[in-house]
Amino acid sequence: MYESLLMMFLAAGFIGAAAVVVGALLGPKRAGPDKLAAYESGLPATGTARERFPVHFYLVAMLFILFDVEAAFFFPLAVKFGMAPQFLFAQAIIFVAILAVGYIYVIRKGVLDWK
Amino acid sequence: MDPLWVTLIKAFVLCLVLLGAFAYMTLIERRILGRMQHRHGPNRTGPFGLLQPIADAIKSVFKEDIIVTNADKVVYVMAPMISIIFALSAFGAIPGGPAGSLFGFNPWVVDLDIGVLYVLAVTSVGVYGIFLGGWASNSKYALLGSLRSSAQIISYELGLGLSVLSVIMIAGTLNLREIVEVGVWTVSPWLWPPLAVAFVAFVISAIAEVNRTPFDLPEAEQEIVAGYLTEYSGIKWALYQMSEYVNMMTAAAFISTLFLGGYRGPYVLERLIPGSSEWPIIWLVLKMAIFMFLFIWLRATLPRFRYDQLMRFGWLYLFEVALAATLLTGAVIAFVL
């Protein structure tokens, strides 16, 4: 079954690579410093993009990892839910309750406020 | 299971069909937007503007292949490729019809037992294309835009994943074909409220995932000058556009498959024309068309959210609503059924 998946990626990969190669071959080649400079609204760029960027993005990524793992743990529970619904439901509630504590803590700490 | 070479051909054909659909989606979108805005869309190039996508494609391909100074060259070229490869691949698991209905072959590329997870995972990997593109461009605007886009997408991933859980609980499987065969709405009327909530939450998350209005801040020209796309032109830019529209189509197909019965035709028509609900592909395409129209309609109508409002909406409202829908579904299954 997974060989078919490989076929899918091969086909998609071929098309992606072909597009870029064709574009590189067919376009004119008249490079110049103005064309290659980074855009900053028509004036020379001040500073590079390698400056520090806000920590908010890091925090969002961390939160995502935590809650996505929660969602990932939910998937097997959901697939096999029909086998023992009441028991699994109780398990789910306990799991969500524990994570909810963390969630409320995060909200109160103001992670999502100033962005 | 079809032979491997047949699968390869199907994969190629699927990719080409998706790219062709992308091309004409741009035209359809511009025409519909135009009509909603009291003007014609493009109608000069060819009858009804039908040659417009071809003109755009030719233009993109023949543009100069620019690599910005100080850009990380390998990543700069790889980023749009990553976007399009994973956007196209996600569609492979979506079933287009009942087994054997496509001239004796199966109308899907791969019938994965973990279909739902596969689609979610592959669309998530597509995010790499966006933020690597912004990073590699070595431009402040691009970097900010790509970071914001990535943060937005991963925030709404949660809503997406949690909304799907309701369907999975009812169907008991991750296989997309089996979910369609089960028909989640036919199980019990008690399940309709939580399923409806999950449906709405899923649609909203999907719109945010593909960066469409009202969640299209990362691409908002007016605000940060096209964000991660700033330094891309020509075919690489076209690849990003392609991956956005292909993602849109995947989202539409995914919604249709999970919540609207996928490739199955309407029961009403089945009574009139026996066997009509078994026709491959057509029903899926019609359902996808409904959602594509919805996406375009929203783009014409709504203004966009500011970034912090968007994040707050995703984390505070959508996440909780999706989780509540899931738990409600679980409660109904556990205690009512």
Place this chain on the structure above:
Amino acid sequence: MTERPAGYHALTVDEERRGDFDTRFMRINVGPQHPSTHGVLRLVVDLDGERIVRISPQIGYLHTGFEKTMEHRTYQQVITYTNRMDYVHSFAHDLAYVLSAEKLMEARVPERAQRVRVILTELNRIASHLVFLGTGILDMGALTLFFYTMREREQLLDIFESVTGVRMNFGYFRVGGLYRDVPESFEHDVRAFLAGFPKMLDQYATMFMKNDIFVNRTKGVGVIPRERALEYGLTGPSLRASGVPLDFRKAEPYSGYEEYAFEVPTSEEGDAFARFEMRFREMTQCLRIVEQALDRLEPGPVQDPDRRISLPPRSELETSMEAVIFHFKLVTEGFHPPRGVSYVATESARGELGYYLVSDGGSMPYRVKVRVPSLINLQSLELACVGGLFADMVVNIATLDPVMGDVDK
């Protein structure tokens, strides 16, 4: 709102050239090429994450030296330049200038000319506010409303074209009256517009004010407190949104405005939503003024009969020698106002507009200084933006409604 972090210091030009960066804050250069700003405005913005710490507008990209040029044109020729400054509300500039010149010359403008001027200026104010509305909402991402407002504006531009011959940059007013009388279709066209527009305006108001996303993006955003607004010289609808009921049509009436009954809407909030709302309500008031002026329009002359100011009618040139002489002197040399200064404060769509004319007795003004609302209002960008989010900057610029031709002259 204008809170700067402790210890922050904006770089001087030398420090910037030496490459010293205050690395706590990211300096972004927005414009002059940028799809969102209203024209060629360059903003140097210091950001602390997403919050704006300092915003510094750099203007001059559209400067063409109008005021200096006007010193070398006769008083009637200057009208060619006045409407090109604020090209969105052109009639306001024309009106402000001719009022100032007429004050210098002590010209008497006939009733009909005054009423037509008022009608055209108010219709142009509506057109200007429609542009503001369309572009303001376009900046927030809603594409469709822009096209609808432009559709209404097309009606107005057709009216202007039938009267003046051009859709933009009308040079229709003259010192002493109008260039020529309005065509017969004028009254009918304006009444048709008055009949159809209130319904569309209600639609736009609903589309804007009942849409949660709009409301969230503009409520509480860019609050300009009343006292600071007055300190910074803000005028126009933005000032009225901050609670100061100053409208020069009521405060220092000109051109017959004292005869018309209309209200001056104000709001206490001072945020972007209030600034949007002000212009909606003003458009309704403009319709009232236009209707009243149109009702009182009587047939009559449209130019000051004084031959020293207005050209004699062409029919007289065949019979009267004096007419020919007046014509010759007016066309080649222009009229000579007595020595003196004059200033008439008028209300344009953006705020207080006035032309300060200094005459030395010659046929060309000695000095023309234009008090433009956009330039002074642009200072208040600092009040609105500092302390707010970067994404709100676009909304704030849109609601302050600067026109760069007006700013740079």
